[in-house]
Amino acid sequence: SRVAVIVVAAGSGSRLGHAEPKAFVPLGSDTILGVALDAALGMRETPHVIVVVPADRVDETRARYGPVADAASAPFEAVAGGATRQESVARGLAALPQQVAVVLVHDAARPLTPSVVFDEVVAAVRSRGHGVVPALDVADTIKRVGEHGRVLETVERSELVAVQTPQGFPRRALDAAYAAATTEFTDDAALAASADMTVDVVPGDARSFKVTLPADLRRAEAMVAEREA
Numbered sequence: 001s002r003v004a005v006i007v008v009a010a011g012s013g014s015r016l017g018h019a020e021p022k023a024f025v026p027l028g029s030d031t032i033l034g035v036a037l038d039a040a041l042g043m044r045e046t047p048h049v050i051v052v053v054p055a056d057r058v059d060e061t062r063a064r065y066g067p068v069a070d071a072a073s074a075p076f077e078a079v080a081g082g083a084t085r086q087e088s089v090a091r092g093l094a095a096l097p098q099q100v101a102v103v104l105v106h107d108a109a110r111p112l113t114p115s116v117v118f119d120e121v122v123a124a125v126r127s128r129g130h131g132v133v134p135a136l137d138v139a140d141t142i143k144r145v146g147e148h149g150r151v152l153e154t155v156e157r158s159e160l161v162a163v164q165t166p167q168g169f170p171r172r173a174l175d176a177a178y179a180a181a182t183t184e185f186t187d188d189a190a191l192a193a194s195a196d197m198t199v200d201v202v203p204g205d206a207r208s209f210k211v212t213l214p215a216d217l218r219r220a221e222a223m224v225a226e227r228e229a
């Protein structure tokens with residue numbers, strides 16, 4: 001496949017209050033990772049899928065989700081992640097086959113992203129030839145604060161967006177940006193921009209919210225229950 005999705009799922013997710021790593025927490029009749037994987041497999045163009053998981057979960061991930069990908073005719077690989085999200089993405093990139101031209105990096109922690117968002121990111125990467133990230137307008141007024149919570153300024157909201165995943169890139173450019181990165185970035189778009197890649201936003205989706213706290217998991221459960229009904 002010329003398109004790959006790297007699903008990063010190697011975080012501990014301690015804020016969710018489960019003993020298991022976040023991606024392996026049950027969601028509906030599956031796990032957070034399983035639901036995220038289904039979204040990627042629902043893409044118009046069947047992707048090559050790389051799932052990045054904790055080292056001690058690689059075998060069970062292959063056994064459980066390899067057949068799911070196989071049923072969708074998607075090439076599938078599970079690899080061990082690293083200490084940071086950035087390192088986990090790097091390990092996923094290292095596992096990509098030669099022919100992949102467009103790569104999407106997606107957080108397993110955003111299991112309910114609609115498949116059409118993946119399709120739109122791929123199409124935009126192809127037509128623009130650079131990085132593309134889904135984003136939403138910011139609803140709250142955002143302030144820059146200093147010591148002791150002193151408000152320093154109100155940031156102009158019309159210039160702000162909140163970015164989500166999947167974030168898409170031309171594969172060669174993302175490989176080069178990762179090879180050049182010497183510090184930690186909070187998302188792939190920031191890492192890409194540090195290597196002078198142009199990055200555009202496309203419309204994100206409210207359903208792409210990140211499962212971080214127990215209340216987020218309850219919201220995801222309600223959405224999956226509605227979908228499975």
Ligand code: C5P
Pocket residue numbers: 008009010011012013022023052081082083084085086088089106107108109110210212
């Ligand atoms: O912790 P946070 O929710 O910001 O993580 C975002 C995504 O990155 C999650 O899907 C998580 O599993 C993944 N991650 C990873 N390797 C790490 C840390 C986070 O794959 N070392």
